[in-house]
Amino acid sequence: MEGFSESALRALAGPRSFERGRGYLDAVSGVEVGDGWVTASVHGTERYEVELTLDGPGGLSGHCDCPYGMEGNFCKHLVALGLTVLAEWESLPRQRKAARDRAQDLDGWLSGLSKDALLILVREQIAEDRQLRRRLELQAASARGDLATVRARIRELLDVSPFAQYGYVAYADARAYADQAEQAVSAIGALTGPGRAEDAIPLAREAMKLLADAVENVDDSDGWLGQVGADLAHVHLEACRAARPDLEELARWLVGHALGDADDGLTDIDPLDYEEILGEDGMAVLWKLAVEAWRGNRGGWAEKYLMERLAKAGGDVDAVIAVHAADLSPNGHTHLVIAHELDTARRPDEALRWAERGIQETRDLAAVDTAVVDYLCDRYTQADRLLDAVALRRDHFRARRTLLPYQQLRAAAWAADCWPGEREEALILLRADAGQRRQPWCSGRVLIDALLDDKDLDAAWQAATDIGADDHQWLTLADQARPTRPADALRVYHRLAEALTKETGNAIYEQLAGLLLSIRDCHHRLDTRDEFTTYLTALRAGQKRKRNLMRLLDQHGL
Structure with a gap:
């Protein structure tokens, strides 16, 4: 119970909710202390059920079914219960011990009951608790392999209708729906145990589609359905491990899923997780199908990603390059991606040629991915090709006459010991731009910024006087x-x-x-x-x- 204090309650609730919670101390009733938790009812606009977790994994936390609490907030009702518990702090250890004793007594009593007595007890609970009855019915159907019943119950569990108002599940009800959906996942997973894994596979796939349809109508801001989808993917994987399905059919389904054919993208499945199941022959089929899909749609994002993923996993750099080379971007970015892949494969000469192609094949150097220019200049500098670096920086500056290319040209030219001449030519261009003002960057602003960056204050002041400057530049000029x-x-x-x-x-x-x-x-x-x-x-x-x-x-x- 470390960290449970008024200051902790204030920090969780915020000053406003904390002060409002003080006014609800008389509204707290039915306090029940358990081993690590406290529950109660708090009477506000309605009666709300409140639970504090005193020493959970994340420390002090709580849950209230009021609208504000259902949004994940530590509300005034939780504050009221927390202050009530603190007021009786000295008796809390004794109450927690009593709760543990009661739990042990209950467990001992249940263990001593006969089978018939337990059945009577369970049947009584089933008659009173509809949700418990539905869960047990599903488990029973799974255990006896009644697929028709299991399928029907899974469809019911994944149906959003009972939770939806006006056809949509609001944030406050999303957790309850996700909990029910998890029951469907558990039921499918339970089939693997009694040797019915081959039945679990199609059920898991059907559930993926139902879940994908459901998520369109659920406010899943907290990602509960995402976790359900991840659990469903795990159940499908385990079922395939146990059942050893037809390899070609599995490979075809995995490719279809990766490409979005099944419209169940909520369930993120990595085909490479199935490599052990597919074996060499199955992976060959998977590769063949992926290649066919990619050739049919070389510009498709999903097809490219799948091909790249499989090629990288297989260490086939040339296949990765082929995927990228089939859909080159006009600004040289894809050329740079290929260059990096070749660098990783320790093929630097090919990497350099691809990066140079990126510059050569870019129609407008003003629109080139500047990372390609930076990459090439770094490579030229490392190879002591300083003049080549200057030439590329010069071309880039001439195409896009802004301050950054000017600074980069200056750095390259200083390294090559040729800055005075390069500077003179660059300033001639900027002065011409300042006179013409044809483009947004063709103005006196760049000229003045460049002169200021060169620490040439007199020239910058004269340029500002001759062609004008904005207020920010005049302020910089005045400060200097x-x-x-x-x-x-x-x-x-x-x-x-x-x-x-x-x-x-x-x-x-x-x-x-x-x-x-x-x-x-x-x-x-x-x-x-x-x-x-x-x-x-x-x-x-x-x-x-x-x-x-x-x-x-x-x-x-x-």
């Missing part, structure tokens, strides 16, 4: 120029600050305060502190209604 050109920087700061005084909002006020600090620094450098005092006084007078701004300026000593 302030130590040496405070008067120029001051004019920029004043213009930007004037625009911000017409806006509101805390984020705006933060920006304005930052600009005022920069303006003050410029006046200090220019030895015009009195001018700043006059400017700030006028600004505060004009903005005095903005209380948050005034408070922020005070905090910054402005």
Whole structure:
């Protein structure tokens, strides 16, 4: 019971639900303490059943059947029960011991009953509990191999109708439906034990289809049906292991399932899990069927994935490459995937050729997958082909004239000791773009960003003056120029600050305060502190209604 405290309840519920839970202490009734759990009824809008797990795998947790609790929340009713338990904390160990004793007594009593007495007891429970009766009927049908009854009961268990309002199972009822669906999975699995595994296989496949249909009408936000599907896949695998079905039929079904032919995609089945069952002959059939499917639809995602998966599992790199090569993307990405596969197979020369094909076969270098360019430049650099790396970076920059290709060209050219000449040509292009402005990236913005990135402040300032710049660039220019050109920087700061005084909002006020600090620094450098005092006084007078701004300026000593 470590970690069970008021602070733990508050952390689970949140402050609001915790405080509301305090008001429900008098509504808690019928508290029952078990070994590690406590249950009770809490009377709210309706009577809700509440259960706290005191020391489960995840620590303190709880469940309530109120609408808020059914959404997975730790509600006020759980808080009320938790506070009630804490109020009687000293007696809790004694109550838990009493619960264990009762459980042992019950087990001892049941063990001592005769078969006839047990049957009477079970029959009484069956008469009172419809769900128990249905579960036992299903188990009995499975045990005697009554497939017609088992199939009918499985269809009933997977039917969403009893849980659906207006044809849809809401989140609050999804767990209950999933629990019922698990009963169907258990019944199919039970057939494997008594030697009826060959019957379990078709039942499992039918259940997969029913489950796939059901999930379309269930809010499975918590993934309960996904777990049912995984359990169903395991049951099918175990049934196949036990029954040893016809290999060709199994291979054909596995391929159909992988390609979505059976429309039961909720059940994720990996054909390679059946490799031991299929053996060499069955895997050959599986491969043949996969190849036929892929050749019939080379662009199909499922066909490509299945072929790639089987080829990789068999270590057939050439088959993997053939799958990718049959559907090459126009931007070179698939060429790079092939290159990586060849690198893994330690065939670097072929890998390089495929990557180079990716560049050559890309119609528009501006749209190329930049990872292909990066891969090739890395390979060229490793091979001391520095000029080849520069040439590729140059071509990429010319096709897509943005800051990043410019930076990459600079890095490659520095390594090859040819940056001055490359820079001059690159800046000529950017200046031409700034004059023409034909494309979104063909503007003065890239030129100014490039000059700033080169730490060429004077050229960047001149370009901004000649062709214009956006506010962010002017702010960067002013920040960098302030130590040496405070008067120029001051004019920029004043213009930007004037625009911000017409806006509101805390984020705006933060920006304005930052600009005022920069303006003050410029006046200090220019030895015009009195001018700043006059400017700030006028600004505060004009903005005095903005209380948050005034408070922020005070905090910054402005």
